[in-house]
Amino acid sequence: MRATTLTKLVGLSAILVVGGFVTMGFSRLAIGYDLARTLAAPLFLSGFAIAVGLFAFGVLWKLGVVAIEE
Template sequence: MNRDRFVQLSFLAFGLILVSFVVMGTSRIFLPYGVARLLAAPTFFAAFGLVVYLFVRAALSFFGVVPIEET
């Protein structure tokens, strides 16, 4: 993985978190709280999984196991 791809995935994770909050906020206007949480959960868990993956990749790069290439 190169640095550009790592940054793109970081922005994607941030965007998914924002989408999760927007989905929950807008769906709470029309639907009950529990249903709104169920609608926002998939994007939140996708963002959480992506953040965990990026953290593991960054930690492996920090310790020199799997480097993140410059190019």
């Protein structure tokens, strides 16, 4: 995997998590708490899943199992 791809995935993960917070905050103003949480959950979960995958890739890279291309 290329280093630029890893950087883009880190940015995507951060944007998704922040987007989940923003969605949760603004949708609570217009709709109820339960529906706001339902709308924000996919953003939180996808951002968290990407972050966990990147962490696992980083561990494998440190162990020498996979390589990061320049």
